[in-house]
Amino acid sequence: MRQQILEALRQEEPFDVLIIGGGATGCGIAVDAATRGLKVALVDRNDFVGGTSCRSTKLVHGGVRYLEAAIKHLDKVQYKLVKEGLHERGAFLRNAPHLAHRLALVSPIYSWFELPYVFIGLKLYDILSGSMNIGKSTIASKKGVLKYFPSLRTEGLKGGVIYYDGQFNDTRMAMTLLLTAREHGAVLANYVGVVGLIHDANGKLTGASVEDRLSGDTFVVRAKTVINATGPFADAICKMDDPEAKPILKGASGVHIILDRDKLPLDVGLLIPKTDDGRVLFLLPWLDHIIVGTTDDPCEISERPEASPKDVAYLLDYVRRYFHADVTEKDVKAAWCGIRPLVFDPKAKDTAELAREHVIIEAKSGLITISGGKWTIYRLMAEHTVDRAVAVGKLRPPRGCVTHDMRLVGARGFVPEGDKLLAKKANLPDDVAAHLYHTYGDQSEKLLPLIAESGAARLHPRHPFLEAEVRHAVREEQAVHAEDVVVRRMTLALLDTEAAVQSVDRVVAIMAEELGWDAARQAEEATRARTHAAAGL
Numbered sequence: 001m002r003q004q005i006l007e008a009l010r011q012e013e014p015f016d017v018l019i020i021g022g023g024a025t026g027c028g029i030a031v032d033a034a035t036r037g038l039k040v041a042l043v044d045r046n047d048f049v050g051g052t053s054c055r056s057t058k059l060v061h062g063g064v065r066y067l068e069a070a071i072k073h074l075d076k077v078q079y080k081l082v083k084e085g086l087h088e089r090g091a092f093l094r095n096a097p098h099l100a101h102r103l104a105l106v107s108p109i110y111s112w113f114e115l116p117y118v119f120i121g122l123k124l125y126d127i128l129s130g131s132m133n134i135g136k137s138t139i140a141s142k143k144g145v146l147k148y149f150p151s152l153r154t155e156g157l158k159g160g161v162i163y164y165d166g167q168f169n170d171t172r173m174a175m176t177l178l179l180t181a182r183e184h185g186a187v188l189a190n191y192v193g194v195v196g197l198i199h200d201a202n203g204k205l206t207g208a209s210v211e212d213r214l215s216g217d218t219f220v221v222r223a224k225t226v227i228n229a230t231g232p233f234a235d236a237i238c239k240m241d242d243p244e245a246k247p248i249l250k251g252a253s254g255v256h257i258i259l260d261r262d263k264l265p266l267d268v269g270l271l272i273p274k275t276d277d278g279r280v281l282f283l284l285p286w287l288d289h290i291i292v293g294t295t296d297d298p299c300e301i302s303e304r305p306e307a308s309p310k311d312v313a314y315l316l317d318y319v320r321r322y323f324h325a326d327v328t329e330k331d332v333k334a335a336w337c338g339i340r341p342l343v344f345d346p347k348a349k350d351t352a353e354l355a356r357e358h359v360i361i362e363a364k365s366g367l368i369t370i371s372g373g374k375w376t377i378y379r380l381m382a383e384h385t386v387d388r389a390v391a392v393g394k395l396r397p398p399r400g401c402v403t404h405d406m407r408l409v410g411a412r413g414f415v416p417e418g419d420k421l422l423a424k425k426a427n428l429p430d431d432v433a434a435h436l437y438h439t440y441g442d443q444s445e446k447l448l449p450l451i452a453e454s455g456a457a458r459l460h461p462r463h464p465f466l467e468a469e470v471r472h473a474v475r476e477e478q479a480v481h482a483e484d485v486v487v488r489r490m491t492l493a494l495l496d497t498e499a500a501v502q503s504v505d506r507v508v509a510i511m512a513e514e515l516g517w518d519a520a521r522q523a524e525e526a527t528r529a530r531t532h533a534a535a536g537l
């Protein structure tokens with residue numbers, strides 16, 4: 001498949017749109033442009049969704065913390081962001097129900113004075129979501145809160161407010177978007193990086209010089225419009241276009257840790273509304289584990305950011321402050337760091353204050369840069385960006401944007417009890433069927449012949465991931481390195497580092513059968529996958 005993709009990229013006839021970057025932003029744009037009937041190419045210098053987009057808190061949300069800013073400072077921009085986010089939250093849950101679901105969260109209250117303030121704020125959250133409302137916020141007594149969190153510390157606890165947001169699987173969401181774009185003819189290539197931009201005699205962009213990072217070959221991809229969707233790396237692409245371009249981004253690193261459910265059994269999320277340094281922290285149930293995050297610190301932008309011991313200690317400290325939980329560094333099953341691409345505002349004092357708004361900037365050459373925003377509004381960001389590309393490139397798509405009401409690949413035949421039906425049909429254990437259905441949705445059926453061929457062997461006894469999925473990732477989802485499977489197609493490394501490292505040899509052996517790797521390549525792949533899995537990269 002990879003050779004055909006590379007050949008398609010080299011074609012003489014220009015693409016309507018070349019997207020640089022295969023994170024949330026680029027994948028969303030690929031779907032929007034391809035479903036309008038445009039000829040689309042997308043390249044990522046690493047694996048798809050290997051950047052910030054696989055390290056999110058996995059919330060589909062309007063942003064309660066932006067709501068606080070909207071109320072406190074009567075800030076219209078923040079208010080609009082929340083409203084937009086809540087609307088898109090609804091569309092997200094509807095269009096990818098196999099990957100996204102409603103999640104109840106509790107904001108604990110420690111003073112009676114706070115209660116009406118928080119409750120009215122969250123009621124406003126409900127109202128702003130309008131017809132896309134996913135559940136009414138309610139007040140819970142102290143006893144009610146403790147029912148959800150028996151080990152929550154009770155000193156000063158008065159009660160809480162229960163509200164709803166969405167939760168999703170970010171790596172799989174990106175994969176679903178890519179499969180949807182591919183279904184509509186988009187040419188998508190991972191490990192193909194843009195190393196230069198190509199201009200005509202008038203300074204207008206006509207394409208990009210790219211490098212196939214597997215072979216080292218460089219070649220040109222011709223395109224009528226080029227979209228820079230490289231997240232934290234947007235400034236670097238702008239500089240390729242115009243060496244005088246001014247930076248537009250600041251980076252803020254966010255670290256998450258994963259804990260075993262046995263250490264902290266939660267079925268609903270807890271929002272810690274204010275840490276000592278003014279941040280919001282979440283503790284959320286996630287794939288049978290608990291996710292705790294996130295930090296938010298100004299940082300240098302780097303390709304593979306790592307969680308520092310200081311960040312891990314900070315998050316553990318908050319878990320212990322709020323819960324009677326005996327958790328230490330040795331209970332951390334995985335830790336990973338992502339970099340928020342925040343649009344630069346010279347007046348903002350710290351990164352937590354920068355607006356999470358997205359901006360679309362058009363350079364003189366026609367380069368369109370999309371930056372900022374968040375996963376929740378990927379669809380809206382894509383719509384705005386493709387509208388701009390259509391205008392800049394004078395493109396004539398056969399139709400306008402169709403994504404608002406479009407179910408993504410895996411979602412079309414989705415039924416809520418699909419996991420139970422799958423378990424019965426394929427005689428699978430419940431956890432495996434639930435995992436498959438909430439990973440591939442109605443496409444789970446595609447794995448059944450593979451499971452019939454090689455059995456439903458698990459990659460690791462602690463997890464429901466199957467060996468058959470490794471073959472599926474190679475054949476259907478463009479996995480080229482073992483790391484792609486262990487970290488992103490399966491998210492095992494982001495959940496349980498030890499299990500991921502222990503699974504590497506088996507993943508490499510299966511991929512070697514699929515791709516004909518020799519012994520040297522297998523050794524190289526195993527080392528690379530172990531290193532990246534261990535560091536949550």
Ligand SMILES: Cc1cc2nc3c(=O)[nH]c(=O)nc-3n(C[C@H](O)[C@H](O)[C@H](O)COP(=O)(O)OP(=O)(O)OC[C@H]3O[C@@H](n4cnc5c(N)ncnc54)[C@H](O)[C@@H]3O)c2cc1C
Binds near residue numbers: 044052341
């Ligand atoms: C800690 C954290 C938690 C978050 N939590 C949430 C949340 O709960 N909900 C939510 O809605 N949002 C959340 N966000 C925001 C959201 O994750 C980001 O807005 C989003 O993932 C950004 O996606 P992106 O595609 O712009 O960037 P990225 O995902 O970083 O993608 C950019 C891609 O560009 C590629 N690239 C770079 N240079 C080149 C080149 N020269 N050639 C080719 N490719 C290149 C990179 O390899 C990368 O894959 C969170 C962000 C962080 C950091």
